[in-house]
């Protein structure tokens with residue numbers, strides 16, 4: 001078996017591993033490297049759509065391989081159409097550093113992942129504002145169609161014949177799937193978003209275990225423990241092992257985070273805001289339970305409302321159990337009494353319209369009337385809504401990771417200016433999505449692979 005690391009070595013994320021065995025070629029994850037992308041791109045300096053593949057190859061963000069990339073992009077770049085060379089892509093979870101560059105892949109490569117992973121990818125495609133998010137379907141790019149006036153129009157997603165579903169194979173626990181000369185098995189693990197898994201790749205030559213991202217301190221820690229047992233039983237020849245926090249000894253647990261959030265809410269004499277990653281379902285559950293423990297109601301954003309509905313049985317509460325905050329957008333007609341419904345609707349994207357007339361939809365006026373009744377989910381890019389809410393005696397609970405680059409540092413500083421302006425006190429409560437170094441070392445000892453390959457870490461030397 002040949003394992004080629006095309007991203008995710010000596011860095012956290014950007015995971016892209018090519019596994020070749022006999023005539024079989026599969027990819028494990030196809031993520032974006034934040035550190036490498038951050039060297040060349042920023043919010044206002046984005047890859048050029050028309051030549052994104054060669055540009056990203058040139059900048060070492062994508063591997064230079066034949067038969068891997070979308071023909072619609074290649075044709076436009078003057079490269080001839082290629083034949084598919086790869087048998088499958090296995091995605092461990094839907095974080096961008098593992099799945100984002102799926103956009104550039106051919107739309108006939110089978111994709112193996114869990115159901116929640118597909119749901120989140122779907123959410124990213126539908127509600128994420130990104131030029132590069134053809135994750136579930138692809139829109140044939142750089143095509144023209146003859147419009148009703150007989151002229152040329154660029155093809156958009158409304159022309160169904162140019163939209164193609166990617167071939168997804170949803171993997172289930174305790175089942176093996178044959179991909180030509182290899183067999184694969186998915187093992188669910190605990191991580192900071194639902195649907196995360198590890199994989200075992202079985203071959204006549206020896207087995208490979210790939211951890212994906214994992215931890216032992218979330219609400220699904222039993223899954224990771226179960227994974228370790230199965231990985232050990234597979235007697236792996238190779239272990240691709242994540243080491244994000246290899247240099248850290250301890251972990252704060254998700255249960256502790258819930259307690260801390262609950263305590264901070266209790267201290268609030270007015271509204272409580274919580275800043276948290278919305279795709280981290282464990283955290284969403286923590287905030288929801290901390291809210292209930294304080295006899296308040298949880299108010300979610302439109303995006304979180306979409307996710308709660310999309311995740312169905314994976315989310316332990318229903319959308320009717322929370323309130324949905326409808327923000328003022330463009331013309332801000334939502335709060336104008338007597339405004340024409342059609343006019344109000346024009347302010348919102350299509351996917352947002354399902355929520356604005358729901359019984360549990362509220363606006364800032366309700367938050368002003370009953371501040372002690374609510375806990376509001378809000379991220380730093382929605383903080384301008386404070387101008388409508390004008391909160392008094394509010395608290396802001398930051399429940400996400402600390403900034404790890406200059407850009408995030410600046411965003412955080414800007415947010416703190418908003419909080420200072422409204423005299424909002426800030427608290428912090430967070431647990432990482434990754435196991436501690438101590439836990440990783442114990443896990444490796446237990447699995448006992450013949451060969452250990454450290455990945456997703458800036459300190460591979462600490463694995464010695």
Ligand SMILES: [Zn+2]
Nearest residue numbers: 013095097213
């Ligand atoms: Zn990762």
Ligand SMILES: [Zn+2]
Nearest residue numbers: 093095213433
């Ligand atoms: Zn992750």
